[in-house]
Amino acid sequence: MASKIQEILGSAAAIAKGMSITFKEMLQPTITEDYPDGPAIFQERFRGAHVLQRDENGLEKCVACFLCAAACPVECIYIEAKENTEQQRISGGERYAEVYNIDYSRCIFCGYCVEACPTDAITHGHGFELASYNTSTLIIRKEQMLAPLEPGKKPSVVLDPAATALAADHH
Amino acid sequence: MADLVTLTINGKTVQAPPGTLVIDAAKRAGIEIPAFCYYEGFSLQAACRMCLVEVEKMPKLQASCTLPVAEGMVVKTESDPVVKARKSTLEFLLTNHPLDCPVCDKGGECELQDMVFRYGAAESRFTEIKHHVDEKQWSPIVFYDAPRCILCYRCIRVCSEGMGVGALGIVNRGVYSEIAPSHGDHLECDECGACIDICPVGALTSGTYRYQTRPWEMKHVGTICTFCSNGCKTTLGVRNEKIVRGNNRDKSGINGEFLCIKGRFAFDFQDHPERLTSPLMRIDGKLQEVSWAKALEAVAKKFAEVKARNGKFGIVGSTKTTNEENFFLQKFARQGLGTNNIDHHRSGDVVTLMDALAGRTNALATVEDCYQMKAALVVGADLAQEHPLLAYQLRANFRHHNARVYTVTRGPVREDQYSVSRVRTEPGKELEGVESLRPMLSQEPELLILFGSSIKGEDVRRLVAFADSLNIPVKYICLVDYSNSRGAVDMGLLPDLGPGYQPVDNPGLTLPEMMAATDLDVLWVVGANPLARYSLAAANAFVVVQEMFLTETAQRADVVLPAASAYEKNGTVTNVTGQCQKLTAAAKTMGTKPDLEIMGLLAKEMKLNLGIWTVQSVFEQIRTQVRGYNIPLPVVATGQAAQTSPLNGRIPVISRPDLIQSASNTLFTSGSLGRYSKKLTSVLEYPGELYRP
Ligand code: SF4
Ligand code: SF4
Ligand code: SF4
Ligand code: SF4
Ligand code: SF4
Numbered sequence: 001m002a003s004k005i006q007e008i009l010g011s012a013a014a015i016a017k018g019m020s021i022t023f024k025e026m027l028q029p030t031i032t033e034d035y036p037d038g039p040a041i042f043q044e045r046f047r048g049a050h051v052l053q054r055d056e057n058g059l060e061k062c063v064a065c066f067l068c069a070a071a072c073p074v075e076c077i078y079i080e081a082k083e084n085t086e087q088q089r090i091s092g093g094e095r096y097a098e099v100y101n102i103d104y105s106r107c108i109f110c111g112y113c114v115e116a117c118p119t120d121a122i123t124h125g126h127g128f129e130l131a132s133y134n135t136s137t138l139i140i141r142k143e144q145m146l147a148p149l150e151p152g153k154k155p156s157v158v159l160d161p162a163a164t165a166l167a168a169d170h171h
Numbered sequence: 172m173a174d175l176v177t178l179t180i181n182g183k184t185v186q187a188p189p190g191t192l193v194i195d196a197a198k199r200a201g202i203e204i205p206a207f208c209y210y211e212g213f214s215l216q217a218a219c220r221m222c223l224v225e226v227e228k229m230p231k232l233q234a235s236c237t238l239p240v241a242e243g244m245v246v247k248t249e250s251d252p253v254v255k256a257r258k259s260t261l262e263f264l265l266t267n268h269p270l271d272c273p274v275c276d277k278g279g280e281c282e283l284q285d286m287v288f289r290y291g292a293a294e295s296r297f298t299e300i301k302h303h304v305d306e307k308q309w310s311p312i313v314f315y316d317a318p319r320c321i322l323c324y325r326c327i328r329v330c331s332e333g334m335g336v337g338a339l340g341i342v343n344r345g346v347y348s349e350i351a352p353s354h355g356d357h358l359e360c361d362e363c364g365a366c367i368d369i370c371p372v373g374a375l376t377s378g379t380y381r382y383q384t385r386p387w388e389m390k391h392v393g394t395i396c397t398f399c400s401n402g403c404k405t406t407l408g409v410r411n412e413k414i415v416r417g418n419n420r421d422k423s424g425i426n427g428e429f430l431c432i433k434g435r436f437a438f439d440f441q442d443h444p445e446r447l448t449s450p451l452m453r454i455d456g457k458l459q460e461v462s463w464a465k466a467l468e469a470v471a472k473k474f475a476e477v478k479a480r481n482g483k484f485g486i487v488g489s490t491k492t493t494n495e496e497n498f499f500l501q502k503f504a505r506q507g508l509g510t511n512n513i514d515h516h517r518s519g520d521v522v523t524l525m526d527a528l529a530g531r532t533n534a535l536a537t538v539e540d541c542y543q544m545k546a547a548l549v550v551g552a553d554l555a556q557e558h559p560l561l562a563y564q565l566r567a568n569f570r571h572h573n574a575r576v577y578t579v580t581r582g583p584v585r586e587d588q589y590s591v592s593r594v595r596t597e598p599g600k601e602l603e604g605v606e607s608l609r610p611m612l613s614q615e616p617e618l619l620i621l622f623g624s625s626i627k628g629e630d631v632r633r634l635v636a637f638a639d640s641l642n643i644p645v646k647y648i649c650l651v652d653y654s655n656s657r658g659a660v661d662m663g664l665l666p667d668l669g670p671g672y673q674p675v676d677n678p679g680l681t682l683p684e685m686m687a688a689t690d691l692d693v694l695w696v697v698g699a700n701p702l703a704r705y706s707l708a709a710a711n712a713f714v715v716v717q718e719m720f721l722t723e724t725a726q727r728a729d730v731v732l733p734a735a736s737a738y739e740k741n742g743t744v745t746n747v748t749g750q751c752q753k754l755t756a757a758a759k760t761m762g763t764k765p766d767l768e769i770m771g772l773l774a775k776e777m778k779l780n781l782g783i784w785t786v787q788s789v790f791e792q793i794r795t796q797v798r799g800y801n802i803p804l805p806v807v808a809t810g811q812a813a814q815t816s817p818l819n820g821r822i823p824v825i826s827r828p829d830l831i832q833s834a835s836n837t838l839f840t841s842g843s844l845g846r847y848s849k850k851l852t853s854v855l856e857y858p859g860e861l862y863r864p
Contacts, residue, residue, distance in 0.1 A: 063274045081382055081385075083381065095274055119273065
């Protein structure tokens with residue numbers, strides 16, 4: 001008999017203990033995130049999709065030195081370099097990346113490229129919605145990675161209207 | 172030989188001949204002493220102070236690049252004072268050197284970068300602003316960025332001593348010192364690019380390669396230059412199937428690191444926009460693109476039909492295709508089509524020389540002989556223009572061994588700068604000039620004779636007879652034009668001689684005879700452009716052309732088959748001195764096929780049994796069937812040059828000296844192919860003519 005009473009009291013105590021935690025937490029601020037209904041919140045140093053930065057004049061910081069590509073353990077960075085000219089200056093250095101691709105089906109977000117970059121051009125942003133049904137769309141081009149121009153800054157590439165029309169045709 | 176001197180370097184006992192420099196003695200013992208200005212083969216400069224070493228009993232550190240070894244010397248190359256001195260030297264070099272390695276072309280293979288990495292300080296104590304000068308373009312090929320220059324004088328020495336041009340000098344003093352080109356603000360020179368490659372830093376950059384990629388991003392493929400007959404090995408840097416640079420910094424090959432403008436920069440014909448990438452067939456009077464299958468079928472049908480009715484073929488081979496292709500082409504002609512009407516552009520009388528030497532295989536010189544032999548006679552050739560590597564070797568021979576060089580030429584040549592005697596003659600009178608040198612030549616211990624295309628037929632025999640009468644050992648080089656001109660003769664692209672100079676029964680038509688024959692049914696041209704020089708008499712001839720470009724001949728063709736270039740195929744070529752070397756495919760142009768494959772497919776289409784036509788099996792046939800080509804496989808396979816000796820007796824045919832005509836290319840021209848190199852044509856405004864006054 002006595003053991004039955006002990007059992008009931010013990011259960012009640014356990015429930016009370018559990019509920020006390022529940023009630024205490026109800027009074028604390030919420031930490032659950034509402035993503036995708038609300039915005040996702042990151043630690044500042046979260047390593048997400050890459051951003052290619054611009055300098056204070058709006059020129060691209062990347063000088064196509066290939067060091068990020070050399071540092072990348074999975075070899076997912078592809079660059080083609082080209083020389084800046086008087087007429088068309090794209091980066092601050094002698095040359096710029098005419099093509100800069102990162103293959104996100106291979107990138108492991110290790111950040112080695114960011115470490116290697118001598119001009120702080122390639123950085124990790126916070127973008128993470130990278131899923132796709134088609135791997136070919138996972139090769140991200142320079143144009144998709146470039147930081148937007150600050151308002152009032154001239155774009156570094158003055159596109160030739162013919163070339164723009166051609167590019168539009170392809171889409 | 173004098174006794175060896177014994178010294179100790181880093182505790183290691185080293186022996187070296189007297190007069191050896193400490194830096195060389197150390198290198199031979201496997202100890203590296205870093206240096207910027209010191210360069211083997213050129214004069215001493217002692218300008219950079221990187222090679223300082225500690226020598227016992229000497230109060231100060233010594234520059235090992237100018238210090239000869241001495242008996243009992245004790246040298247330390249990595250002691251604390253030495254390492255400290257190197258660190259300081261580097262700190263000084265970096266006072267004005269910009270830290271722009273990320274954009275500099277030399278980054279990744281820069282000697283300064285390597286040294287700073289090994290010995291340099293992480294931080295500079297200089298706070299002053301670096302002296303800056305803007306970059307200059309000196310020519311379509313050469314750019315100079317003065318701030319990066321560390322004033323090692325290597326470029327100046329390679330240009331004046333190595334090339335014999337002397338286009339570079341130094342101006343101003345102190346931090347304002349700069350390298351300056353010969354003509355104020357621009358260069359008028361060979362545009363060889365030797366200065367660019369020898370520069371330890373990125374001060375000199377090339378118009379073709381600059382700011383395109385980085386050294387580690389390329390595939391490096393060693394192959395043989397496809398222009399002149401000298402057979403330089405060029406290492407092509409390839410990225411994305413595109414050749415972006417050529418050099419030979421590893422000094423492999425018969426040329427060491429030498430290359431002229433063609434070997435170093437003229438590879439750009441490979442992706443010229445006018446490259447043919449699809450077979451063309453004349454339909455309704457116009458050349459139109461068709462599939463390979465259709466083009467091959469049409470050619471095979473025509474060939475079979477003409478063969479069946481015993482029609483007349485004319486076949487023109489190339490002086491740039493490989494030995495395998497040339498061998499297979501003559502086999503196709505002789506066995507497959509049953510004709511001896513096969514020829515090529517002849518540019519030197521190799522046949523008569525082989526006959527006149529009558530089996531003296533030791534009388535054929537190699538490229539190395541140009542550097543080693545004690546005396547040389549140049550007859551009727553402007554070597555520096557037409558045969559840049561041989562000229563370079565002779566010059567080095569003079570510099571290092573005081574070789575005695577004689578020239579008998581029509582006009583002034585660069586060899587005049589150092590030759591002991593120069594004779595000017597009218598063309599055709601060279602032998603009189605040679606005769607006038609008899610008293611001097613007969614005093615020489617040995618002689619190398621290089622002769623151009625003006626010495627042919629009986630003149631070759633007279634030249635050999637003259638040399639025989641000197642009673643000294645003589646070796647010969649019969650100068651020919653293109654990368655495989657020699658191989659074309661050796662492989663029997665001749666109407667009267669088969670492979671290995673074997674006479675054939677019923678000799679066929681020569682090239683001019685084919686072009687003049689009004690009843691010619693088929694003209695088949697593999698990698699040549701005969702219509703640039705001749706016109707085709709047979710208006711109804713069916714013309715098949717294997718070409719890279721729509722040349723004059725291809726424009727007249729009924730079927731054009733797009734061929735791969737020499738940089739896009741494997742095989743072997745034989746240079747002017749008979750050295751056989753391996754081609755390795757570096758790039759690819761979609762739509763083209765190597766000539767060997769085209770001919771193999773044609774044979775298959777015609778159901779001819781000409782044997783397996785892979786490169787290896789045809790090379791094996793050459794080794795077993797062509798006289799003098801039984802060369803060791805490993806030598807060729809490892810990218811070295813194997814000397815062929817394709818003669819061991821008389822050749823009972825007349826060499827037709829009237830057909831021998833050199834294209835007389837200069838440094839900046841190379842027949843039809845040269846027209847398709849933008850780099851080569853961009854420098855045409857600079858001097859480059861033969862026998863420049
Ligand atoms: S994060 Fe790592 S894996 Fe991704 S691109 Fe950079 S280096 Fe390569
Ligand atoms: S992102 Fe940075 S490391 Fe990569 S190529 Fe550009 S400058 Fe060089
Ligand atoms: S390109 Fe050749 S010839 Fe011209 S300056 Fe340089 S080393 Fe001299
Ligand atoms: S340009 Fe280059 S090779 Fe010439 S002196 Fe300067 S660092 Fe030396
Ligand atoms: S010397 Fe002749 S083989 Fe050598 S790089 Fe020049 S053209 Fe080519």
